[in-house]
Amino acid sequence: MKVYIALALGGIPLGAMYALQALGIVIVYKTSKVFNFASGAIGLVCAYFASSLGPGGWFTRILAVLAATLVGLVVGVLMELTVRPVKGALTGTIVTLGWLLTLTGFVGFVYGTQAATHEPVQLAGLDGNRQAFNLFDVLQFSWQQLLLLGIAGALAAGLAAFFRLTDLGTATRAVSEAPDAARLLGIAVDRVNLVAWGLGGAVSGLAGVLVAPLLGPLDNTSLIILTVQALAAALVGRLSSLPLTVAGGIALGMLQPVIHRALHSFDGVKGTDELTAFAVVLIALLFFKRSGRKDVVSGGLTPVPIRPLPRGGVAIASFLGIAVAALAVPSLVGDAGKLTNYNVSQVAVWGTATLSLVLLVGVVGQVSVCQAVFMGCGAFGAGIALSHDVPFVLALALGGLLAAGVAALVGLPAIRLEPLELAIATLSLSFTADRFLYSWPPLAGENGRREIARPGFANVDPGHVGDGNRAYAWLVLGIFIAACFAVASLRRGRTGAALTALRSSEPATAAMGFSVTSVKLRGFAASGFLAGVAGAMYGGLIQSATGAPFDFSRSITLLAYAVIIGVGSVPGAFFGGLLVTLTTLDFGATNGVANGHFVSLTTMVTGLFLIGVLMASPDGIAGAIGRLQRDSAPEAEAVLV
Amino acid sequence: MLSSRDRWLAGLFALQLVAVLAFGVALVHGIGDQHQTVTATQTLLPQGSVPQAGVATVAPSTAAAGTSGKSTTTSTTQGGQAATGAGTTGTASVAKGQPIKIGSIVSQTGAINFVASAQGTKAYIDRVNAAGGVNGHRIDLDLRDDQLDATRGAQQARQLIAEGVFAFAAWNAPQTEGAIVPLLEQNKLPLIGNYGVGDEYHSRWSYPFQSHHFGFEMGRFLAQESSVKHPGVIFTSNSAAKVNAAQVRAFTAGVKAGGKTLSSGDIVQVDVTKVSYDDVVTQFRLGGVDGIATLIDQTAYNRLQQSMDRQGYKPTHVADPLFTDPNVTQSSTTEGTLVASDFAATDSGGAEVQEYATAVRKAYGSSAQISYLGEAGWLDAKILVEALRRMGDDLTRANLLKTMDSLPADIGKGFTAPMHFGPGTNHDLNRCLALTKVTKGKAQPYKGFACDDLSFDR
Amino acid sequence: MSAALELRDIGVQFGQFQAVDGVSLTVNAGEVVGLIGPNGAGKTVTFNVVTGLQPSTRGQVLLGGQDVTRLAAHSRTALGLARTFQVVQLFAGMTVLENLMVAAHRHTHAGVVVDALRLPGRRRALRSAEERSRAVLAFLDLSHLADVEVTTLPVGQARLVELARALCLTPKVLLLDEPASGLDPAETADFVALLAHVRSTLGCAMLLVEHDMGVVMPLCDHVVVMDFGKVLASGPPLDVRDDPAVRAAYLGDEVA
Known part of the structure; x- marks a missing residue:
């Protein structure tokens, strides 16, 4: 018993870490109703920046921390400027996702991606890790931890006072409740938003600098991984109350070690920390009512009109063209040289994955940041089926069905959640799946890996590799094209009509006789099925199913590419597949740009593209092209009744 | 009529598309030039001649703190011919005088990195090549960095096979090793020296000299x-x-x-x-x-x-x-x-360990990382070379396996205790600590x- | 024969506040009943109880004699209930025809798999839905608007389209929430004529919530007046108009 108490108390500094990271999120959300997914990344940049100012005496350290906080402020302001022209809180949140990519890519590019090459600046100094405080031998703090706790508390109190007592603070609340009314009252809404984002960025930056030393030498993933816990803390604080956020973070920090120990008896259940955080996220989302504008529909991304399919000659010609291309490309590309059929297959695989997102985001209108999880389930599902000697293509379908089931499970709470909240939940799920799901023996086998044998005609025994890879490329290309047609057919049919209608008006759709819950779940399941098939196809490509290719960063980049191309666009799925394939190409020997730099650069460019596209055209490149087409068509004549 | 805003938008997107295309082309182009894709068996090199572009030059700035791990160099051979398709899935033998292509994957960027291992391996191979190679064969080491990314690693493994590597050696890439087990089996490809955890540890194709199971x-x-x-x-x-x-x-x-x-x-x-x-x-x-x-x-x-x-x-x-x-x-x-x-x-450690440390320091200067992992990378290369030496002119994969199985137990002298593999064909290494x-x-x-x-x- | 729509003693309580208190009314097939009353009288809440968006604390709703009180909104459609909205809720990003087809699909049964795999049922479903939609458009003289994007429609046409969409459900009971709101007098008169035409041709029962007496008087067979959640008066339009209690509620005590 004493152990549990000690564990819980000992988790307080950990919780303070979470709380500090969460404060930045809450400050931004309070004012602009946008969820800043990049808050951890701001902390990352600031921590690296501070470390580059070097270790030194107390004066240097304080200066470094202050300078880093300033950097956070600047980044926050920049972010506000990119979010401002964007309509809707959900789109704004996806912009922050773009910032997450940009900032992590930036850090990797500038500071390198090797671990342990930078020492974080510890405000409490080199001795800051010594024990500062010991209560009855159950509760100890180091100086750095005390500092962290103190700053977190002071910040929360100070900021809460700021919001409640000052004019500017009151103005932020007015802006968050009703920006239009606030504008009419003479409040400079834009300036208020700038202040809020700048403040949020500064706090996120400060959090990063203070937390980093507790994690050891700097690396570019640890601070990002803390995002889930920060999300949980922020949600407990109902995304508005700063003191409650701190309390939530500390509570989570205290809860995690207790649960970890309690579940330990279940023989090494993995990822209990993330599971606990995820559970808190879900419970908070479902049961804690958040203050917010209820009149504003923080709806999904704008519905994209379905353009009619070409008919007649054009249809036949384009179908033939696609068929010829699909047959010819694998034969031409072959298995040697810069690009091989391995890459061609990848295009089909990631194209199908993007297609599943087109279905989910573009048609169902829900934002999922966990698509790779469905892919992983599909891959493992196919592995399970194949171990029972099921034919390959059937195994793909079974993997898809498993993924569909998981997606429907994810969709269930989605019914009660707004799209923004769903984005939060699915992001948390991604992190959790990485740790827990992909090592769960019933799914991943006792080796964390399942064999995926190629079908006979595509086998890659020596001497047949080229033929086998070519045949496999044909197979997956065929499946991808069939999937595109299926999605297009779906959109034009009954379910598609219901799904599109749902995006505009749920009550009206219900009035049409469709059960909103049932339609949404079907959309989720269909999207999950496609993603699962994509994952299974990938498993067949590398001949094994593991969780590693389907991690949270993959989910984020898939969504990013889908949004950039245009989530309403079925042909766009091909470009999505192409993008993912290009960015995972191996650079081989050095080319003047080191491998890690290349990856970071790609990430950064992706993020910048995402931000740019959302600012210019929220429905992506395809949507913009569509609008250009429509704008140049003759207007419908207005007829008086 | 298109409004000016629409035209601006159109222009912006055209620009973005062009940028993406240019990026993609540069990428693809970049891969081809630097990356050698030669089939060792095809080109005929006169014995002893060595192409100018680097006798397996080691880039000392590789793995420098602050710059991410550049993976490697290996000499670019003249022409950089593309390996032809089917049939070169693995060079099952190396002809007289030909360089021996070895493929290796080591995670050098990311949260956990094995830079030291890569350094050790390369330093040893370079030394061997500087002394004329093994029985007159130069060793061409193609060392990649999977960046702890299984997707990338799986691809790199396939590329190495397509290039026609004779064998894999000196791997230290925890995320990728498990995923390539089917590849080893399919291609009857030996993996000499890797960090054994899980599947790849129990395979008749892989020979781990260090393991996780302490x-x-x-x-x-x-x-x-x-x-x-x-x-x-x-x-x-x-x-x-x-x-x-x-x-x-x-x-x-x-x-x-x-x-x-x-x-x-x-x-x-x-x-x-x-x-x-x-x-x-x-x-x-x-x-x-x-x-x-x-x-x-x-x-x-x-x-x-x-x-x-x-x-x-x-x-x-x-x-x-x-x-x-x-x-x-x-x-x-x-x-x-x-x-x-x-x-x-x-x-x-004794003389052998110091030999390793000196060689790596000489090659990498201030960015040298001397550690346990480095020793492992060095020893992996050493054992590989010793096996190759014993094979003489019969450089076939089958012979490589036979030779590996008959290496003396004290092959790791100075580094490890005598090593034994367990009974049967799977190479379970005994641990002596x-x-x-x-x-x-x-x-x-x-x-x-x-x-x-x-x-x-x- | 049971009434097309019947409300029995409906009550809705929000905390301490009794929004609707003992409202009963009946609408028979081919009949138009108007529900009127001052703002805050509880008309919209009652309306939502009928459509199923608002659960009642007591009372029953019967459609064609069947108790649907506990039935979800979307299930009532299958029993012949259709509605329009106070603020037009057309589906953006779709044309007029596509909007109507969403409703017409009520009668088809293509599921996800059928649609995706283009099984034979799909074409049948699409064709029947399209036929039904075009027929309704023709009936309301709106065929020329079939391929117009609904967000470009002026409010008068939008209301017509919404009515058309409701009709595609072939309802037995049609609920209209302030159907004339936003229309000028000429448009209102046309709309009233149209509704009368619908009533006489299709014979459905209609319940409408309305403020505009220009709609209520000529169209309704029966008027129910609500105030403070209760039924104040109920009867033919002219009788109700002259009822002193009604006048007091609308105009204040002094006038009566």
Whole structure:
């Protein structure tokens, strides 16, 4: 018993870490109703920046921390400027996702991606890790931890006072409740938003600098991984109350070690920390009512009109063209040289994955940041089926069905959640799946890996590799094209009509006789099925199913590419597949740009593209092209009744 | 009529599309130029001639702190011909005078990195090539960095095969190794020297000379320390549940063999991403655990040390060799820690170890990383070269396997204890660990090699 | 024969506040009933109880004699209930025809698999839905608007389209929520004529919530007046108009 108490108390500094990271999120959300997914990344940049100012005496350290906080402020302001022209809180949140990519890519590019090459600046100094405080031998703090706790508390109190007592603070609340009314009252809404984002960025930056030393030498993933816990803390604080956020973070920090120990008896259940955080996220989302504008529909991304399919000659010609291309490309590309059929297959695989997102985001209108999880389930599902000697293509379908089931499970709470909240939940799920799901023996086998044998005609025994890879490329290309047609057919049919209608008006759709819950779940399941098939196809490509290719960063980049191309666009799925394939190409020997730099650069460019596209055209490149087409068509004549 | 805004938009998108296309073209172009894709068997090189562009030049700035790991160099051969399609899936033999192509993947960027291993391998190969190669054959090492990304690693493995590598060697890429097991089988491709965990560890195609499974001996060492009455264990859990279960069995049996008991409540499995070790330390401290064995990675050691410092917890500590890695911050509190390693410590090792350290320092200067992992990379290369040497002119994969199976047990002399593989065709390596003690910041010899039996991996 | 729509003693309580208190009314097939009353009288809440968006604390709703009180909104459509909205809720990003087809699909049964795999049922479903939609458009003289994007429609046409969409459900009971709101007098008169035409041709029962007496008087067979959640008066339009209690409620006590 004493152990549990000690564990819980000992988790307080950990919780303070979470709380500090969460404060930045809450400050931004309070004012602009946008969820800043990049808050951890701001902390990352600031921590690296501070470390580059070097270790030194107390004066240097304080200066470094202050300078880093300033950097956070600047980044926050920049972010506000990119979010401002964007309509809707959900789109704004996806912009922050773009910032997450940009900032992590930036850090990797500038500071390198090797671990342990930078020492974080510890405000409490080199001795800051010594024990500062010991209560009855159950509760100890180091100086750095005390500092962290103190700053977190002071910040929360100070900021809460700021919001409640000052004019500017009151103005932020007015802006968050009703920006239009606030504008009419003479409040400079834009300036208020700038202040809020700048403040949020500064706090996120400060959090990063203070937390980093507790994690050891700097690396570019640890601070990002803390995002889930920060999300949980922020949600407990109902995304508005700063003191409650701190309390939530500390509570989570205290809860995690207790649960970890309690579940330990279940023989090494993995990822209990993330599971606990995820559970808190879900419970908070479902049961804690958040203050917010209820009149504003923080709806999904704008519905994209379905353009009619070409008919007649054009249809036949384009179908033939696609068929010829699909047959010819694998034969031409072959298995040697810069690009091989391995890459061609990848295009089909990631194209199908993007297609599943087109279905989910573009048609169902829900934002999922966990698509790779469905892919992983599909891959493992196919592995399970194949171990029972099921034919390959059937195994793909079974993997898809498993993924569909998981997606429907994810969709269930989605019914009660707004799209923004769903984005939060699915992001948390991604992190959790990485740790827990992909090592769960019933799914991943006792080796964390399942064999995926190629079908006979595509086998890659020596001497047949080229033929086998070519045949496999044909197979997956065929499946991808069939999937595109299926999605297009779906959109034009009954379910598609219901799904599109749902995006505009749920009550009206219900009035049409469709059960909103049932339609949404079907959309989720269909999207999950496609993603699962994509994952299974990938498993067949590398001949094994593991969780590693389907991690949270993959989910984020898939969504990013889908949004950039245009989530309403079925042909766009091909470009999505192409993008993912290009960015995972191996650079081989050095080319003047080191491998890690290349990856970071790609990430950064992706993020910048995402931000740019959302600012210019929220429905992506395809949507913009569509609008250009429509704008140049003759207007419908207005007829008086 | 298109409004001006629409035209602006159209222009912007056209620009973005062009940028993406240009980027893609540059990418693809970039791959082709630098990346050699020659089929060793096809080109005829006169014996002894060496192409100008680098006799396996080592780029010393590789793996420099701050720049991410550039993977490698290998000489670009004239023409850089593309390997022809089917049929070159693996060069099953190397003709007289031809360079021997070896493929290697080492994770050099990311949270856990094995840069030292890459350095060790390359330094050894370069030295061999500088002395004229093996039986007149130059060794072309194509060393890649999978960046701890299984997707990338799987692709790189296939590219290496398509290039026509004779064998894989000196791998240290935990995320990728498991995924390529089917490839080894399909292509009958030997993997000489890798960091064994899980599937790839039990394969007739792979020969690991270091492994993750220290449990038995570490447990025994810990239990044998007189100061320890109540032992505890911390190890990083693997994605394969089977591996974790075997690890638990190994530790428990080891402690028992040392005369003490390890209760299941004192075995803690931690995640790679575990943020704070405060709870583990609290649990052990309050539970009266006075001796711990730890089998975790560099980042985890940093965090564990912090927690132990904060709580003033200083038990007897038997750590795995990554504890002395340069990436782990050493402090006054690390004094007295015992390090159980299958390799001789770099600080106190004999002539062979010093030879390794000198060669790497010479090649990499200030960015040299001398560590346990480096020794492993060096030894992997050394064993490979020794096997190749013994094969003479009969350079076929079948002969490579035969030669590997007949190498003497003391092949790792100076680094490791005599090595044996278990019965059967799977190459389960026996573990022999020696203890060193961190004294004045250096690892000094403490106890000689003791070996386990091979029963824990099943 | 049971009434097309019947409300029995409906009550809705929000905390302490009784929004609707003992409202009963009946609408027979081919009948138009108007529900009127001052703002805050509880008309919209009652309306939502009928459509199923608002659960009642007591009372029953019967459609064609069947108790649907506990039935979800979307299930009532299958029993012949259709509605329009106070603020027109057409589906953006779709044309007029596509909007109507969403409703017409009520009668088809193509599921996800059928649609995706283009099984034969799909074409049948699409064709029947399209035929039904075009027929309704023709009936309301709106065929020329079939391919117009609904967000470009002026409010008068939008209301017509919404009515058309409701008719595609072939309802037995049609609920209209302030159907004339936003229309000028000429448009209102046309709309009233149209509704009368619908009533006489299709014979459905209609319940409408309305403020505009220009709609209520000529169209309704029966008027129910609500105030403070209760039924104040109920009867033919002219009788209700002259009822002193009604006048007091609308105009204040002094006038009566």
